[in-house]
Amino acid sequence: MIDETIEEASPAKIEAWARLLRSSATVLEQVEIKLKAAGFPPLAWYDVLLELRRAEGGRLRPVEVEKRTLLAQYNVSRLIDRLASAGFVEKRKSPEDGRGVVVALTAKGSSLLEDMWPVYKSAIQSEFGCHLSEDEAAEIFRLLGKFLPGEQAGYRQDIENK
Amino acid sequence: MIDETIEEASPAKIEAWARLLRSSATVLEQVEIKLKAAGFPPLAWYDVLLELRRAEGGRLRPVEVEKRTLLAQYNVSRLIDRLASAGFVEKRKSPEDGRGVVVALTAKGSSLLEDMWPVYKSAIQSEFGCHLSEDEAAEIFRLLGKFLPGEQAGYRQDIENK
DNA sequence: TCAAGATTGATGCACTTGCATTGAAATTGC
């Protein structure tokens, strides 16, 4: 007889899952609170601006922002509108693609990134980093990489400001 | 001279932080998609019902739900209303506290938990568990416990259905 | 005892998100 058993999540895995939900939500919430307390917009704004700064020429198509941030298409569209209203990005028509838009980081957007980073970094430390040794941080990085599609074990993504 | 240096988040910790955000959002999103595809309500509904089932007598005050779930007070209030409208819980006046409400799991709510669990469990396995060995799951559990206030290293929380 | 303060839960309002759809332009396949 062929064993057609489908593997079930073990108790240890279920516990780990529950803890991932709890701890990530808790820590993220605290970081968001600190950003807001310092008068800054939500992390999602930072993420989008950061992707723009990383990008060639400080500009991206919305569809590229979508791929890089996990935001849904309609949320990208509206977040970009809000960023543009606030002066942090500029929307231009794409020269090559008549359907498209190009979103460009402005000087003001660049300043926001720089201003937010110290606060953000300190929140990361106080809510997350201070609980970990260097080895533990590396281990978390390694383990969580397993859930990201197409990530090699050694790949490291840089979110630093400078 | 006294060293008043405030510890900064190291690059490894920042990488780990970024990965925590990405991976937890990715995995959670996929699990939510599977629940929805099976015609079930969001995970938050499951969480609240589960807390009720765990509680003495299958009932809790909303303020207790709030503490156990990380939901904000006003969201608990409204989620409970939705759960009550759908027949999964019952709201009663608290006999001891005139301000208060007692939320009780109904038979229908209990059934929902039972019906959702196989789908939820399989989603946990396919999006999360299948990427991990038993040891890795235990290690994630241990490491993420460091961010939860008042958790001892060995404490384990049970989200199983049966 | 009783006034001051704290806790519980709900809600009006503005904003954000999710869903479905649209219109426009690019790409594909014949």
Place this chain on the structure above:
DNA sequence: GCAATTTCAATGCAAGTGCATCAATCTTGA
């Protein structure tokens, strides 16, 4: 070369969330 399909971005609508506030009740302390 052109119709069918796909991709890109926006948006109307419904639902959910965050914030501030409220009314009711409970607790505290003089």
